[in-house]
Amino acid sequence: MSRLIALVKREFWENKGAFRTTPLVIGGIYIVLTLMFLITFNHFDNEFQSLKELSRWLSQTDPTLRGQIIYGANVAALPGLFNIVLSFVVFFYLLGSLYDDRKDRSILFWKSLPASDTLTLGSKLLSAMVLAPFIFWAIYVLTYIVIMLIFSVVVLSLGENPWTLFLGIGSPFKAWGMLLLSYLAQSIWALPLYGWLMLVSSFAPRIPLLFAILPPVVVAVLQIWIEFLQTFTLKKNLFGVIGEWFANSPFISFVSTDGSDKPVATLGIPLSGTFNHEATVGNILDRLFSVHMLIGLAVAAVFLGTALWLRRRATES
């Protein structure tokens, strides 16, 4: 156990820039934008006159509805940039995870330590699934708190009560809990992708990105072409399978019901009716205990097993 922790720590040291600096920069951008917004407001609007009116008007609205909107923003809208950047960070981290030390030959040093290849692989997967999402989540929560403090000061100076206006409503702890849960659930749901990236990372002689993207593209294009030749219609292919997989992910942002019964993701991409897309703990768990997940885990196990096999032989020649 202490070895695993030491190895995860090592991943953090090597990827401090991606795991810690990046979310800190995003948080910083959020805070700077908030301050710029307030300064601009103050510049054109003497003494926050209209902001004062806005808060007064807001304080008249239904607190329950206001709470729901604040909750929704906290869970789905505000973390948006964190979510997107986190997925990029994890993608490129995993792509380099078993490649970088082969390239600079430091794998010979790592293999001189009494840590098994399984433990090494596990520490990298754990860093991608838990460590990185947790740091992003924690820095998001911190950013949210700082921004709320800034607004509280402004609202206080305008003579309104920030507690009843927004601080005390919107269940922030529930929102943060849901966000963390959805991050971790997403890590499990995305395991087939993570396994694939580690597999590519363990064998690519160079440019792992190319080896990660090219095979699925070739397969999908061939499928589309053969389908089209046979039926002159476009049916399900690898792109469709992957697209649907991630549209179904337990990630709770970007999903709305669009007024109709069918749930829709960002840009109006229709989602399958297999799962209930409403953001609740039950619906997230539903996915994790579905047949889909079972198949996904089997695929991930094949990829990860092969990656481990290749890692053992990485020093052969």
Next chain:
Amino acid sequence: MSNVIEARGLTKRYKNTVAVDHIDLQIPPGRIVGLIGPNGAGKTTALKAILGLANYDGELSVLGKNPAKDRAALMEDVCFIADVAVLPRWIRVSQLIELTENIHPKFSREKCLAYLASTKITLDHKVKQLSKGMVVQLHLAIVMAIDVKLLVLDEPTLGLDILFRKQFYTNLLNDYFDEERTIIITTHQVEEIEHILSDLIFIQDGRIALDCSMEKVQENYVELIVAPDYAAAARELKPLYERELFGRHIFLYENANRQQLKELGELHTPSVADLFVATMSGGAA
């Protein structure tokens, strides 16, 4: 005491070539073994098998373990420096020490810091800020602070200047080596290690060409220097190898009658380098 390394019929095949060809090897504890061979002879391949870095055919047991199956467990008692500068470039010295301390049960932080104190390396340095020689010093400080039974050094001083190399072997001999430990060294700079070796193994084309202790080398091999007039007589006595230097002929003999040779010229103990050249070209004779 049982052998540190025990190999029988150790073989490693790549697609079309046999890198290691049925090697038998017994290395007891408390030895410093020089594994010497030309480029591509199979030294590194053999060491990789011993360190669990490559699969192999044949029987191999290192400290009673099977390296192909138990690499992680084996590494608690074995350390290696495989070539220079393989430490990760991004890591800080303090991180490297903390990591090794947490992963290696037999690592002593105090010892490591003591070794580092005699260098210019500080805990805040990153590996990429260090010169090649300093990286080797760092790696050696880490390795020497680990209490293992077998240390394998594959070209540990490649590309380093002579001051570093001298210091390296002095440290190794004075501060590290004892009766319980075994060290295996491969290098092309044979002259620099011959006085610290206890055993010599020559490897050529994946086979062992010579395997004997340094005392045996001194007992069994002798070099004779003669004037040109005596060259023919010396040749009669079946030397392993002959060369010419400043007009004098130098012959190398195995198990020769020293009395007989003395009458022809001067006798010397051959250097490992000369013995190596003789053995490697002797395969053809």
